[in-house]
Amino acid sequence: MAGTIAADTLTHSTAGSLGTQFVVNGSAKAWVNFNGTGTLAVRNSLNTSSVTDNSTGNYSQAYTNSFSAADYSICATVADNSGVNAQWTYESVSTSGFNYLTADDAGSGYTWTDYASNSATIHGDLA
Amino acid sequence: MSEIKTNKLTGTSTAGSIVVTGEGNSTTTNLQQGLAKAWCNLNGTGTIAQRDSLNHSSTTDNTTGTYTFSLVSSMGNTNYISPTNCDRTIDTRNATEGVQYLNIATGSYKIECVNAIPNLDDQELVNTQTLGDLA
Numbered sequence: 144m145a146g147t148i149a150a151d152t153l154t155h156s157t158a159g160s161l162g163t164q165f166v167v168n169g170s171a172k173a174w175v176n177f178n179g180t181g182t183l184a185v186r187n188s189l190n191t192s193s194v195t196d197n198s199t200g201n202y203s204q205a206y207t208n209s210f211s212a213a214d215y216s217i218c219a220t221v222a223d224n225s226g227v228n229a230q231w232t233y234e235s236v237s238t239s240g241f242n243y244l245t246a247d248d249a250g251s252g253y254t255w256t257d258y259a260s261n262s263a264t265i266h267g268d269l270a
Numbered sequence: 271m272s273e274i275k276t277n278k279l280t281g282t283s284t285a286g287s288i289v290v291t292g293e294g295n296s297t298t299t300n301l302q303q304g305l306a307k308a309w310c311n312l313n314g315t316g317t318i319a320q321r322d323s324l325n326h327s328s329t330t331d332n333t334t335g336t337y338t339f340s341l342v343s344s345m346g347n348t349n350y351i352s353p354t355n356c357d358r359t360i361d362t363r364n365a366t367e368g369v370q371y372l373n374i375a376t377g378s379y380k381i382e383c384v385n386a387i388p389n390l391d392d393q394e395l396v397n398t399q400t401l402g403d404l405a
Contacts, residue, residue, distance in 0.1 A: 145282050145283050146282055148274060149272065150272045150273060150274040151271045151272055151273065152271070152272070152273040152274065153273075153274050153276070153279075154273060154274065154275040154276070155275075155276070155277050156275070156277050157277075158277075160273075166290060166301065167290055167291070167292070167293060168293070170290065170299060170301060170304030170305055171303075171304040171305075171306070171401055172292070172299050172304060174303075174351055174401045175351075176349050176350070176351045176402070186349040187347075187349035187350070187351075187402060187403070189299075189300065189303040189304060189401075190299065208292070208297040208298075208299070211293060211294050218353045218355075218399075219353055220351075220352070220353040220354055220369060220371065222369070222370045222371045222372065228368070228388060229368065229370065230368060248368075248386075260371065262351030262352070262353055263351075263353065264351065264353055264399070264401055268292070268293035268294065269292030269293055269294050269296075269297050269299060270292070270294040270296065270297060
């Protein structure tokens with residue numbers, strides 16, 4: 144039977160109590176794991192309607208359910224299993240998505256580069 | 271103010287799926303999918319030590335700047351994510367540090383921390399969090 148529980152606190156017998164604001168506010172509202180090389184492929188995700196390959200090292204993540212404001216937190220990692228120069232940054236943050244940028248930093252400047260392992264988590268307020 | 275006392279939350283329709291109403295009071299988000307399944311704060315210098323962690327059984331110091339994190343409860347597949355950041359010396363500005371993760375398995379994953387040269391480099395602070403599907 145489906146049901147709804149409304150409560151402000153969850154209490155475990157030994158692990159302590161937790162205000163449910165931490166459940167609502169502390170849960171990741173979106174995350175994604177994608178392969179950015181060749182034909183882009185999303186391996187797994189939450190609240191992600193699509194990841195678009197804009198150009199080399201430039202991707203757009205779009206959310207299924209938008210955020211209430213564009214002031215949410217993005218934490219990401221890019222990995223190149225054969226090298227050590229992969230870097231990431233982001234731009235164009237909106238309530239419905241953001242651009243994820245990856246580059247090779249070989250010490251003489253950045254070169255936009257596709258990588259196989261890209262992941263991001265997003266925390267903030269849903270609309 | 272209401273309070274629920276329980277040791278376990280289980281979905282009624284699907285045991286592993288509970289939705290939570292978002293801050294905007296309209297859309298919902300999946301509780302299980304949004305929860306970090308593991309996290310770790312590691313001192314990766316000298317004799318490495320976990321300062322605090324969730325669902326991590328151990329961390330192995332493989333070689334300079336290279337650590338393997340082992341999970342207590344394994345993930346259901348290798349498509350999970352573990353965004354990680356590191357700091358060579360806490361409270362000291364260093365050249366850009368990078369993190370690569372590799373050897374991803376359901377029960378463990380390995381990361382390499384590098385400096386700007388880039389060379390593998392031990393880090394005083396390594397923070398990692400894991401999201402995805404538990405087994």
